[in-house]
Amino acid sequence: MDILKNITDRLHGSITEANFEGANIVLYTNNERFFKEGESKIKEIVNELKKRIELRADQKILPEQERAQEDIKKIVPSEAEITNIIFDAHRSIVIIEAKKPGMVIGKQGSILNEIKKTILWTPQVQRTPAIKSQITESIREVLYANNNYRRKFLNEVGKKIYKEWNPEKVEEWVRLTFLGGARQVGRSCLLLQTPNSKVLIDCGIDVASQGKDKFPYFDIPEFDIRELDAVIISHAHLDHTGLLPYLYKMGYKGPTYMTNPTIDLAALLALDFIGVAYKQASVPLFSSKDIKEMVKHTICLNFNEVSDITPDIRITFYNSGHALGSSMVHFNIGNGLHNFLYTGDYKYARTRLLDPAISSFPRIESVLTEATYGAKSDILPPRIESEEKMIEIINKTIERGGKILIPELGLGRAQETMLILEDAMKSGKMKKIPVYIDGMIWDINAIHTAYPDFLSNNVKSSVFQDKNPFISDIFSRVGSHQERKKVIEGEPCLVLATSGMLVGGASVEYFREFAVNEKNSLIFVCYQGVGSLGRQVQEGLKETKMMVDGREESVKINLEINTIPGLSAHAGRNEIMAFFNNMRPKPKKIMVNHGEVSKCLDLASALYKLNRVETCVPRILETIRLR
Numbered sequence: 001m002d003i004l005k006n007i008t009d010r011l012h013g014s015i016t017e018a019n020f021e022g023a024n025i026v027l028y029t030n031n032e033r034f035f036k037e038g039e040s041k042i043k044e045i046v047n048e049l050k051k052r053i054e055l056r057a058d059q060k061i062l063p064e065q066e067r068a069q070e071d072i073k074k075i076v077p078s079e080a081e082i083t084n085i086i087f088d089a090h091r092s093i094v095i096i097e098a099k100k101p102g103m104v105i106g107k108q109g110s111i112l113n114e115i116k117k118t119i120l121w122t123p124q125v126q127r128t129p130a131i132k133s134q135i136t137e138s139i140r141e142v143l144y145a146n147n148n149y150r151r152k153f154l155n156e157v158g159k160k161i162y163k164e165w166n167p168e169k170v171e172e173w174v175r176l177t178f179l180g181g182a183r184q185v186g187r188s189c190l191l192l193q194t195p196n197s198k199v200l201i202d203c204g205i206d207v208a209s210q211g212k213d214k215f216p217y218f219d220i221p222e223f224d225i226r227e228l229d230a231v232i233i234s235h236a237h238l239d240h241t242g243l244l245p246y247l248y249k250m251g252y253k254g255p256t257y258m259t260n261p262t263i264d265l266a267a268l269l270a271l272d273f274i275g276v277a278y279k280q281a282s283v284p285l286f287s288s289k290d291i292k293e294m295v296k297h298t299i300c301l302n303f304n305e306v307s308d309i310t311p312d313i314r315i316t317f318y319n320s321g322h323a324l325g326s327s328m329v330h331f332n333i334g335n336g337l338h339n340f341l342y343t344g345d346y347k348y349a350r351t352r353l354l355d356p357a358i359s360s361f362p363r364i365e366s367v368l369t370e371a372t373y374g375a376k377s378d379i380l381p382p383r384i385e386s387e388e389k390m391i392e393i394i395n396k397t398i399e400r401g402g403k404i405l406i407p408e409l410g411l412g413r414a415q416e417t418m419l420i421l422e423d424a425m426k427s428g429k430m431k432k433i434p435v436y437i438d439g440m441i442w443d444i445n446a447i448h449t450a451y452p453d454f455l456s457n458n459v460k461s462s463v464f465q466d467k468n469p470f471i472s473d474i475f476s477r478v479g480s481h482q483e484r485k486k487v488i489e490g491e492p493c494l495v496l497a498t499s500g501m502l503v504g505g506a507s508v509e510y511f512r513e514f515a516v517n518e519k520n521s522l523i524f525v526c527y528q529g530v531g532s533l534g535r536q537v538q539e540g541l542k543e544t545k546m547m548v549d550g551r552e553e554s555v556k557i558n559l560e561i562n563t564i565p566g567l568s569a570h571a572g573r574n575e576i577m578a579f580f581n582n583m584r585p586k587p588k589k590i591m592v593n594h595g596e597v598s599k600c601l602d603l604a605s606a607l608y609k610l611n612r613v614e615t616c617v618p619r620i621l622e623t624i625r626l627r
């Protein structure tokens with residue numbers, strides 16, 4: 001059945017062109033009256049077909065851009081502070097960037113509606129980031145510069161989705177293959193297959209591993225890059241996205257679905273990954289050209305937005321509370337035949353930065369959960385205790401004239417730590433000391449402020465009230481080698497630096513310099529991967545070989561080592577159990593991955609005992625039939 005012809009026929013003669021933008025259907029009309037008044041007719045069809053349909057004006061009836069721009073400025077109140085107006089003539093769209101987007105939208109969209117009816121161009125509103133974010137700007141530029149390519153690409157994606165469009169059709173089987181991330185943390189990657197679809201879920205790298213173990217298994221008969229219909233990314237951490245640009249380098253040309261903040265963060269982390277490779281004098285896996293290809297082929301979805309991605313798979317992203325834009329992915333397969341939830345990484349507790357993960361869903365038969373802190377012993381202490389312990393270590397270290405290093409994951413943890421420090425200093429719990437931010441944490445802060453809607457209510461309202469905690473003057477940015485040298489040689493201070501596991505990045509340099517002095521402290525706040533320097537130090541390593549000025553030297557580790565598990569961005573054992581306890585509806589099958597073997601097995605057996613559902617812990621390369 002041809003869905004576009006079906007719709008066009010019903011609207012007799014009003015439609016000049018119909019095409020796809022991914023799963024959405026876009027109709028163009030040269031009938032001004034129908035454009036302004038045809039809404040109810042479109043709504044009827046939307047209700048019946050359950051597809052998103054948008055009506056736009058045909059290029060032929062659009063007023064000149066200059067005139068439209070003048071009209072926009074007349075209609076929108078000046079308090080909205082418009083910073084940019086960009087016309088996408090191929091799609092009859094005008095993008096309005098403003099500091100206060102709510103004032104461009106108006107009550108229940110009233111201002112937006114007035115704009116649309118006056119200028120006939122379809123307005124879209126974007127927030128001007130409060131901190132200038134180079135990466136967010138570059139990504140918007142790449143998309144604007146490739147407008148025409150995007151239009152064709154999105155139309156092709158839609159054609160594929162609706163190729164065998166048949167709302168009644170039911171398929172018989174669903175299979176899930178573990179290409180990575182099974183019984184381990186790192187290189188998360190799954191292949192979901194039905195008779196009609198092949199979809200990749202996450203595409204990660206294990207940064208703590210060496211050689212072949214770094215990457216998911218792509219050299220197996222079931223995986224053929226040419227047959228891949230779509231890729232879905234749960235969140236931007238490298239163990240979930242690290243290899244995505246490489247997929248485009250190898251010739252993948254299809255869509256990747258993720259949230260808006262996730263693509264900005266993924267592009268930034270990928271660029272940093274190239275930089276780290278160069279610093280370690282190795283050849284990077286991909287280039288910035290491949291990252292650009294990734295951006296060009298990304299389709300962003302909001303939380304709770306249902307979208308078809310293949311003829312028989314529909315996905316919805318739900319907040320997972322783990323990092324900015326991080327999602328649980330709900331799959332509706334075969335029009336209700338099977339509902340599968342991929343949790344990705346999640347936090348089932350309120351943090352300063354984010355709201356907790358969602359635990360109620362429309363329907364669920366099977367779940368794949370993470371198990372980073374899945375063992376019996378992984379009950380995380382209360383956050384407030386953990387925060388107090390952190391402040392105590394900092395105060396003690398400063399008193400004895402030492403420096404503190406907190407290696408951070410850059411995304412998520414670093415922002416949480418900054419919120420804790422800002423609050424502690426403001427309330428006098430912590431001494432006023434210099435806090436230095438090094439590595440790409442600063443750029444990630446900028447992306448956080450560009451998407452305040454994804455943050456917890458508290459942080460969101462601070463950002464809106466121009467009390468943005470990320471630009472508080474207690475934080476100083478370390479931008480150059482000289483500045484870093486000053487921090488290393490200077491007064492007692494606190495340093496937040498990437499990477500979190502001491503595998504490359506600024507944190508390794510600080511560690512090398514701080515390690516020998518027993519007055520200094522190191523605080524681990526995030527997960528330390530097996531094999532990483534961080535893990536070895538955490539387990540009591542007393543000496544290690546490191547590069548100093550191009551020569552390998554022995555470094556004594558005398559500084560005080562602390563681990564504060566309670567600040568983790570992952571759900572602890574108690575949170576995972578509570579998540580399944582509260583989950584609605586109840587699943588029939590729970591699979592466990594993204595955890596060390598013993599933790600996965602321990603969690604699976606506890607979930608079985610408590611919920612009396614089938615549980616399993618797949619091995620890498622194993623395929624599970626979901627239905």
Ligand SMILES: [Zn+2]
Nearest residue numbers: 235237322345
């Ligand atoms: Zn993660």
